[in-house]
Amino acid sequence: xxxxxxxxxxxxxxEGANSTxxxxxxxxxxxxxxxxxxxxxxxxxxxxxxxxTKQNGRLSATTVATERYSLLYISSSxxxxxxxxxxxxxxxxxxxxxxxxxxxxxxxP
Amino acid sequence: xxxxxxxxxxxxxxxxxxxxxxxxxxKGHSHVYWYRQLPEEGLKFMVYLQKENxxxxxxxxxxxxxxxxxxxxxxxxxxxxxxxxxxxxxFCASSPPWQGGYEQYFGPGTRLTVT
Numbered sequence: 001x002x003x004x005x006x007x008x009x010x011x012x013x014x015e016g017a018n019s020t021x022x023x024x025x026x027x028x029x030x031x032x033x034x035x036x037x038x039x040x041x042x043x044x045x046x047x048x049x050x051x052x053t054k055q056n057g058r059l060s061a062t063t064v065a066t067e068r069y070s071l072l073y074i075s076s077s078x079x080x081x082x083x084x085x086x087x088x089x090x091x092x093x094x095x096x097x098x099x100x101x102x103x104x105x106x107x108x109p
Numbered sequence: 110x111x112x113x114x115x116x117x118x119x120x121x122x123x124x125x126x127x128x129x130x131x132x133x134x135x136k137g138h139s140h141v142y143w144y145r146q147l148p149e150e151g152l153k154f155m156v157y158l159q160k161e162n163x164x165x166x167x168x169x170x171x172x173x174x175x176x177x178x179x180x181x182x183x184x185x186x187x188x189x190x191x192x193x194x195x196x197x198x199x200f201c202a203s204s205p206p207w208q209g210g211y212e213q214y215f216g217p218g219t220r221l222t223v224t
Contacts, residue, residue, distance in 0.1 A: 033212065041198060041218060043152075048212035086151060095204070096142065096154040096165060097213060 002027045002091050006100035013077050013107050021072040021103045023087030031090030032063050033097065034072050038083045046072070046085075077107045111136065113203050113216035114183075121222045128188040128195070130219045134203030141184045142213060143176060146198040158184060159206075191223045 003026040013019055023032075034046040047054050047061040049070065054061055058077075063070040074081055084104050088097040114133040122128050134141050139160050144152040145168075157165040158178040169176070173191075178184040188195055198220050202213040 031211070031213075035215070041220070043200060043215045043218065045212070045214060088152070094165065095140070096157055096168070097144075097152075097202075098154070099144075099151040101151050 002029070002089060002098050004087060004089055004098050004100040006085075006087055006103050008103060009101070011103055011105045013105065015078060015107055015109050017077050017107075018073070018075045019077060019105070021074070021085055021087075021105075023070040023072070023089075023100055025068050025070075025087075025089045027068070027091055029065065029068075029089040030092050031088075031095075031097065032070055033088050034061055034070070035086045035088065036081075036083050037086060037102075043086075074105075077105075079107050079109055081105060082107050113201055113214050115199075115201050115216035115219050117219060118217060119220050119222070121224060122191050123224055124192060125190050128191050128221055130186040130188075130199050130201075130221070132184040132186070132201030132203075132216060134184070134201075135214055137205065138203035138214075139206040140204045141178050142202040142204075143184075143186050144200045144202065146200065146218075148197070152200060155186075188221075191221075193223050196221055196223045 005024045032050045036044045049063045051065045058075045060073045084102040086102045088099045143155040146152045154168040156176045173189045198218045200218045201216045204211045
């Protein structure tokens with residue numbers, strides 16, 4: 001089945017710093033989503049982005065489907081950005097999402 | 110427009126008891142997915158259902174676990190004779206009623222603790 005790898009596994013930042021999170025996948029996809037799981041365990045949809053670029057406030061994401069990777073950019077990070085960021089993909093022969101192992105982000109004041 | 114609803118949010122069961130987790134999809138959605146997150150791990154797919162049909166149950170444990178999505182009412186994930194290893198967060202997601210990689214919207218999850 002399709003493999004999803006995220007990097008880095010852990011990231012520690014000071015407030016105000018920028019960061020880039022990466023998601024590599026091993027096959028063609030027709031669904032790619034980024035999520036933020038906050039320290040209370042709630043899973044928040046950030047982007048639905050099987051291809052192209054999207055922006056939402058301080059967050060933006062780019063997926064290059066032909067090269068099988070996606071990037072999540074966080075600018076001017078805040079302590080509320082702390083948590084785990086997951087990338088999940090779906091392929092053409094299945095509707096289920098395959099999740100990566102996540103990037104754990106800690107932002108300190 | 111209410112999002113995906115799950116209840117209960119927290120559930121404590123003793124070993125050997127049954128656990129029933131409920132999921133109401135977003136309005137207009139007829140596809141439901143269940144995922145499990147073990148402590149300190151990512152989410153793993155369990156089962157995909159449409160109204161009255163199980164489409165893909167490739168992630169479901171072979172024994173003790175079952176799921177349904179009846180014509181009326183919420184989807185139910187049922188775990189019989191729970192064991193400590195079933196302690197996890199169970200998330201439900203829903204998507205619109207057509208095929209082909211549409212965005213899945215997740216509920217707040219049910220945290221099951223088996224004592």
